[in-house]
Amino acid sequence: MTSLISYLAVSTPLLLFLSGTPSSAWATRHPQQMGKLCGTLSIMAVLTAGLSGVGIFSQASLPASVADNGLYIDRLSVMMLMLVAFIGAVVIRYSRHYLDGDPGQGRFFKWLAWTIAAVMTLVIAGHFILFVLAWILTSLCLHKLLLFYPERQGARIAARKKFIFSRLGDGALILAGIWLYQVFGTLEFKDLFALADQPVADTGLLNAAAFALVIGAIIKSAQFPFHSWLPEVMETPTPVSALMHAGIINAGGFLVIRMSHILVQAPAALHLLAVIGTITALFGSLVMLTQTSIKKSLAFSTVGQMGFMMLQCGLGAFSSAMLHIVAHALYKAHAFLSSGSVVDIARAAWAPAPRDHRHPGELLLAFIAALALTVGSAGLFDLTFREEPGIVLLGAILQMALTYLLWNALAHQTGPAQIGKALMVAAGVSLLYFALQTGFLHLLRADIAGQMPIDSLFDSVLLTIVLAGFFTILMLQIQYPGPAAAKVWQAAYVHIYNGFYISTLANRMIQRYGSKSVSLSHRHSGGMQP
DSSP, X not given: OHHHHHXXXXXXXXXXXXXXXXXHHHHHHOHHHHHHHHHHHHHHHHHHHHHHHHHHHTOOSSSOOEEETTEEESHHHHHHHHHHHHHHHXXXXXXXXXTTTOTTXXXXXXXXXXXXXXXXXXXXXXXXXXXXXXXXXXXXXXXXXXXXXXXXXXXXXXXXXXXXXXXXXXXXXXHHHHHHHHHHSOOBHHHHHXXXXXXXXXXXXXXXXXXXXXXXXXXXXXXXXXXXXXXGOTTSOHHHHHHHHHTGGGHHHHHHHHTHHHHTTOHHHHHHHHHHHHHHHHHHHHHHTTOOSHHHHHHHHHHHHHHHHHHHHHTTOHHHHHXXXXXXXXXXXXXXXXXXXXXXXXXXXXXXXXXXXXXXXXXXXXXXXXXXXXXXXXXXXXXXXXXXXXXXXXXXXXXXXXXXXXXXXXXXXXXXXXXXXXXXXXXXXXHHHHHHHHHHHHHTTTTSXXXXXXXXXXXXXXXXXHHHHHXXXXXXXXXXXXXXXXXXXXXXXXXXXXXXXXXXXXXXXXXXXXXXXXXXXXXXXXXXXX
8 A cells, every 4th residue: 555655656757857858949839749748647647646635534543654765755745745646737828728839838848847747846855954955956947947038037036046045045945954863864765754853962953954955945035025927937938837826836835744743853953043034924914905916926925925934833833834734725726817907896896885974983893803713712622722822823813804804895885694694704714724723733733742841031022922913903904094195105005006015126136246257258168258
């Protein structure tokens, strides 16, 4: 049974690698055949990933995992494998129509297939060296897709920035691997995780390795201040955006969850992750509110969501982070692939104008109702702050979202029936949220590290800042006065809209670096131009 699962799992990325083996020249000449080849093999990859998942999930004993021939296949990796295979197949199918008639369509399919295959390899890797190689290959293949239209200046700048940031992340991962080997004497995941749960002699090197892993994850998942390339890669075809935001950007979070047994031994590294995640989540959520372009709004939404996921990991809520990855990937893939119809949907939509001079008590009433729903739902699933602090904290943030939902329901001249429907929707969302949290917690209990207690002053201060930050964003959503606001609001809007100019500063640094690189290469080539 274990051998069959291994064969099924490893055949999943091999099918996509196979579909990308034709040369770029052949693929360019035969785009229709290339599309059919990639489409057929991607469907086969979904089936093999699903069968490997059935093999793992059907095992009653825990832990249910397969570790051989450089692979490590458990519930966590199979879940990600099925997710990536499914999204990859959808993106390939969409690309057959989206790029129909484009002269580079065949070449696009080649690099799209290899990018998906590289992510799949990363997911099932059972050795740290194989993981790092797949990590680097994913970035290099994505670079080809980002430069699909190389004549576009914006695409070149964003791709160059992404390339440089990625190499920094690669270096962090390589250093982490060296230090992990010095600490444990092995880089096989199965042995590494078993040894990580035991006391180690060299805690200094272990902490260094943990910080290097965190830095690699922060850079890969576009965390502040390494986020600026993500909203700027809109010059690529929409399928690339969908794959990148729904799949590749999650690699940093998967790294943290995969290596959770090691990271929980270094609380300081997780504290850094929680701080960066909090800053990124608040920053991305705030900037997203000011964007007028649907794709840029979705991009900053991804930045904020990835920050929120890193915050979950930093709090030790690794099962919650995995649930976040699955939910965000499915939602964001659909959002990007359907972004072209947003204008038509907005034109067709209609809502009555909100009432003027609303009573502040409505907000308080919505807040109390959302609080009651959240606390009640958590109690039904026996989730307490002492046992599952990360999940309960995320439930408190969910409460703010429900507050906004209920407050909007009271914004119009609505009767008891409308308010009742809004309460039912809010109750359903709250129950579904905690049901999924409980399900993922039990499903992945054997494959990830357990929850960490919130027992220090730093933890308490961080939680307070997180809740205060999201409450502030809630109030901004509710009370922002709009274009006719005072000058201070208008000025703040401009600065937020531009992301506090972090992207501009990064672009200047990258351009300066790039110009130096060009001048050096020109000097070494004797001034000859190709």
